[in-house]
Amino acid sequence: MRTFAYRTADDVTQAVTTHGADDQVAYVAGGTTLLDLVKLDVMRPTQLVDINRLPLGEVETLDDGRLRIGATVTNTELAHHPEVKARYPLLSQALLAGASTQLRNMATTAGNIMQRTRCPYYRDASAACNRREPGSGCDAMHGINRMHAVLGVSDQCIATHPSDMCIAMAAIGATLTLEGPDGKREIAFNDFHRLPGDQPEKEHELRPGELITYITLDTPIEGAGAYYLKLRDRASYEFALASAGALVSIQDGVIHEARLALGGVATKPWRSHEAEQALHNQPAAVSTFEMAAEAAMQDAVPHEHNAFKIPLARQAIVRALREACKDAENANEPR
Numbered sequence: 143m144r145t146f147a148y149r150t151a152d153d154v155t156q157a158v159t160t161h162g163a164d165d166q167v168a169y170v171a172g173g174t175t176l177l178d179l180v181k182l183d184v185m186r187p188t189q190l191v192d193i194n195r196l197p198l199g200e201v202e203t204l205d206d207g208r209l210r211i212g213a214t215v216t217n218t219e220l221a222h223h224p225e226v227k228a229r230y231p232l233l234s235q236a237l238l239a240g241a242s243t244q245l246r247n248m249a250t251t252a253g254n255i256m257q258r259t260r261c262p263y264y265r266d267a268s269a270a271c272n273r274r275e276p277g278s279g280c281d282a283m284h285g286i287n288r289m290h291a292v293l294g295v296s297d298q299c300i301a302t303h304p305s306d307m308c309i310a311m312a313a314i315g316a317t318l319t320l321e322g323p324d325g326k327r328e329i330a331f332n333d334f335h336r337l338p339g340d341q342p343e344k345e346h347e348l349r350p351g352e353l354i355t356y357i358t359l360d361t362p363i364e365g366a367g368a369y370y371l372k373l374r375d376r377a378s379y380e381f382a383l384a385s386a387g388a389l390v391s392i393q394d395g396v397i398h399e400a401r402l403a404l405g406g407v408a409t410k411p412w413r414s415h416e417a418e419q420a421l422h423n424q425p426a427a428v429s430t431f432e433m434a435a436e437a438a439m440q441d442a443v444p445h446e447h448n449a450f451k452i453p454l455a456r457q458a459i460v461r462a463l464r465e466a467c468k469d470a471e472n473a474n475e476p477r
């Protein structure tokens with residue numbers, strides 16, 4: 143058994159100071175990722191800093207119309223928040239597609255962003271895994287890789303980012319506020335997670351000791367329809383094989399603005415600018431959606447057991463776009 147110290151913090155400065163940018167120290171929020179990984183001997187912190195008492199539990203609309211979410215707002219609170227349901231339905235749908243009620247009651251917004259891959263070799267301390275132990279190899283590459291990624295992969299790592307919530311955030315656009323030993327800074331959500339490249343152990347742009355304090359969503363696209371589709375092995379309590387989050391606005395019979403992000407198929411929350419370009423100024427028709435799906439998956443690289451994800455993701459994209467367009471058309475109808 144490994145022992146660790148446990149500290150609580152009452153404000154952000156105290157949390158950052160207590161952490162001390164020490165790589166043996168970890169922040170803990172809901173604990174639904176971290177404590178699992180500690181029990182599996184994958185993460186071995188000598189000290190935890192509990193951030194649940196920090197004043198980061200509110201959701202508020204800023205003067206410029208953006209929505210600011212505190213880091214410790216739970217997935218349940220966020221999914222059911224009236225502003226989220228009314229103005230960011232894609233986020234609410236994606237959150238409710240994730241995990242289970244009990245987990246969502248504990249899981250926090252920042253913890254969800256920081257959750258680790260579900261690659262079984264990463265979670266098995268006896269397996270070779272470049273992400274867990276740089277340079278040790280990758281047992282997934284020639285192992286059971288049915289759940290693994292086809293977009294953004296490298297010859298070092300093919301693990302998917304497992305979050306549903308992050309797919310909605312990638313489509314909506316957001317800014318993360320970070321606070322650490324060197325002060326406060328901001329980073330665009332879509333620049334936060336890193337591709338594995340030749341350093342899969344570097345999963346994100348957080349610097350040592352930095353804490354995510356807020357996630358601020360961009361203002362929503364006016365009149366946009368939204369749809370999150372998650373395809374998985376069973377209907378609940380399961381990670382995505384492929385998922386698609388779509389936001390579409392329609393003007394004068396053509397797609398005016400489209401945002402598309404993909405989950406379950408990529409090494410980070412995957413915004414598909416290729417698909418968005420293919421949709422721009424095109425009629426909201428199945429042939430257009432198929433062209434966008436083709437564009438989104440054109441650079442996919444399959445491994446032995448996961449080639450099925452490419453047509454599956456294409457179908458998820460077509461269906462999500464079709465439903466988002468229907469939603470936009472309904473919103474445009476005079477009442």
Ligand SMILES: Cc1cc2nc3c(=O)[nH]c(=O)nc-3n(C[C@H](O)[C@H](O)[C@H](O)COP(=O)(O)OP(=O)(O)OC[C@H]3O[C@@H](n4cnc5c(N)ncnc54)[C@H](O)[C@@H]3O)c2cc1C
Binds near residue numbers: 177178252304353
């Ligand atoms: C059985 C199971 C099924 C699941 N299914 C799904 C699913 O279908 N879809 C899905 O999206 N997710 C799923 N999840 C993952 C779940 O959503 C995450 O475990 C959860 O969101 C993590 O949040 P947390 O607050 O519990 O994080 P914690 O476990 O407390 O922390 C996770 C990581 O984030 C760091 N961290 C936490 N807060 C901060 C902060 N403010 N700043 C910097 N670092 C921070 C911690 O140090 C740690 O490294 C599942 C989890 C389980 C156990």
Ligand code: SF4
Binds near residue numbers: 261298
């Ligand atoms: S795919 Fe990535 S996380 Fe999984 S074993 Fe390989 S290096 Fe590790």
